[in-house]
Amino acid sequence: MELIKAVDVKIFPYRRLKPETTEKILNSIMEYDGILRVMINGNSIPKVVGYGPAKGTQVNHEDRKVIKVKNDSVELRVSVGELILTVKYENLDLFLEKLQNLLENTLSFGFEVSTGIFTKTNITVSDYLKIGYGIDNTIDPRLIGMVDPKAKSQDTVKLIGD
Structure with a gap:
């Protein structure tokens, strides 16, 4: 197994992302060179209420949608609170510059971008x-x-899109 030097980039928007915004950001990011892995984190959006008096009822949350990323369907099962991208280390500077421009042009609110190791x-x-x-x-x-x-x-x- 070839060892790839990689670093994680965490995008932490100051608000939860809507499915449409998430789709736009992911499709743009997937075009960049050096992307190895993308993780979407946030609070779970269940299909069915799991406990309490409404147990078993359908949850009709507006953010639980299917989005298209590189022509593949991805069901959002969380309210998107952060994105963690694993990027090849040699592409990091150019990647961060492109990412900063993308986020500034896409998001109408603040965000933080951090680099480090956030995944196993x-x-x-x-x-x-x-x-x-x-x-x-x-x-x-x-x-x-x-x-x-x-x-x-x-x-x-x-x-x-392998």
Whole structure:
């Protein structure tokens, strides 16, 4: 497995992003060179109320939509509060410059952009449990740490435009 020097870039908007804004930002970002992985974080938007007096009722939240990213459909299951992008290190300066321009032209409110390591970089116990032992040399580095042991991977991980 080839080791890729990469860094994470966290975009933290001061407001939650609407699906349309998220779609626009993601499609623009996916055109940039050096993108390895994109994670969308935020508060969960369930399809059905899980507890309380309304348990079992449908939740009709306006932000739970299907968006198109590089012609692939992605269901937003969260109210988008931050984006974490993993970028090849050698592309970082140009990437940050393009990203800053994109966000300033797209968002009408403030945001912060931070660089660092915000995602797992080593294979986790959950990876071993979900995928199996011996994955050290066969796992796609973009999938390290993306395993949710309580969920089906196809529900939480979407590979776009390989």
